[in-house]
Amino acid sequence: MSESIDVTGRLRKMPAEAGDPVAYNLAIGDNRITLNDLIGHKVRLNFDGVIRCIHCDRTTKKSFNQGYCYPCFRKLAACDSCIMSPEKCHYHLGTCREPEWGEANCMVEHVVYLANSSGLKVGITRATQVPTRWIDQGAVTAIPMLRVASRYLSGLVEVACKNHVADRTNWRAMLKGDVPELDLVQERERLLDLIADDLAQLRAQHGEESIRIVDEATLGLGYPVQVWPAKVKTHNLDKTPEVEGLLEGIKGQYLMLDTGVINIRKFTGYEVRFRVLD
């Protein structure tokens, strides 16, 4: 069956569904390929040199912010620096690039969470992005800590947390499956104690109801991985337009091939051909 898979189109971020293991699809144009079934098979990805903006379809020589053309990168609120640094949200100053987008995506409930992707980290996401965000980061466990009124406020809470906890994933360790066991319920209690004064101050400024401590359970996530790489070598379609190998696993937004790993998200917007060779 699988040897008949040969599709061409624009690459998208991999849709994934929580479960044990997480169920991944490869999204190429309108095609959705069930990836978990292809583990143990040889696959090939060819990039034909065309990148089309995921927002406006225009072709672009270079991809900005994982799939956008330069004009969109400069114009869209989704590409503004406050998306990476939510504490810099400037909606309240009346300078949001797209106020309507901001209202729908930023001025809505956000979750401040703890996750274990390569050790303990804090992160924030729009409430509707749970658990997608955690899967994209390759977290093996994650737990909501606070529900807050806006992206801006989640950023301010995250800044307070960063004094005590990392906010980055070591993706090499994540891909090696090199992850310590953590009790996230306990870590959540510990961190809430450490930031209690910061939270009190933020509540005084933004309203008592704007930050809620939540008592939600830990979510565990398993990934479809047959063989963990001993050394993590990365494929880059910009340098090597043909990538081939035995699919050994999928974690985060990475395909793990016996020849190296490839971050699918990084190549969003690239026109590719994907084939199963055996």
Ligand SMILES: [Zn+2]
């Ligand atoms: Zn564009």
